[in-house]
Amino acid sequence: MTDARATIERVVAALGAAPAPTETRVELVERRFRGTRMVAAGEVWRLGALCLDAVGRVYATGEVLVVTRPTHPNHRSATALRRNELRQLAVKSGIREGTAIVLDARPLDLDAPEPPLAATDAGLAVEWTPGAVPTPLADYLDERAELLLHPPRGAAD
Numbered sequence: 001m002t003d004a005r006a007t008i009e010r011v012v013a014a015l016g017a018a019p020a021p022t023e024t025r026v027e028l029v030e031r032r033f034r035g036t037r038m039v040a041a042g043e044v045w046r047l048g049a050l051c052l053d054a055v056g057r058v059y060a061t062g063e064v065l066v067v068t069r070p071t072h073p074n075h076r077s078a079t080a081l082r083r084n085e086l087r088q089l090a091v092k093s094g095i096r097e098g099t100a101i102v103l104d105a106r107p108l109d110l111d112a113p114e115p116p117l118a119a120t121d122a123g124l125a126v127e128w129t130p131g132a133v134p135t136p137l138a139d140y141l142d143e144r145a146e147l148l149l150h151p152p153r154g155a156a157d
Helices: 002-017 078-092 137-149
Strands: 023-031 035-047 050-052 058-060 063-066 100-103 117-120 123-126
Touching (some): 002 050, 063 078
Antiparallel strands (some): 063 100
16 A cells, blocks of 8 residues: 555645644543543544545544524534534633534544545545445545645535
8 A cells, every 4th residue: 555655645745844734533432530531632634435534544523513503403413413412522622613613534544444434446445425436545534635625616605
């Protein structure tokens, strides 16, 4: 997986030099007396199904949300209620409003690929959505890094 590591190092260097916007990777931690808290575990560049950190570690993207003040629950789906609870926990944990967080990002091993990484005859690839045809890692990361560095007009509005 030397080619994969070289690709990741190249993309990380380009994102770091840009500098590209990062998001905060958080983990849920059970505290003995204070209950569950979100703890910042580092900054990552979210590139679709994958996240990269500044030292080249690769993560499967977990749940992504922007920290806002929770709203009144009203009649919402279970998913909306859960996301509202996560936002409330983030605020309670001291994460600044407006911060984009990636929760439950799972570390990936390039030598033992598991989804969204896939080993193919041509090398390491990314299955960007379950059941999709895997895209070569270099092509995937290059495309996603380009979108992060130069979002299409109106994408961030």
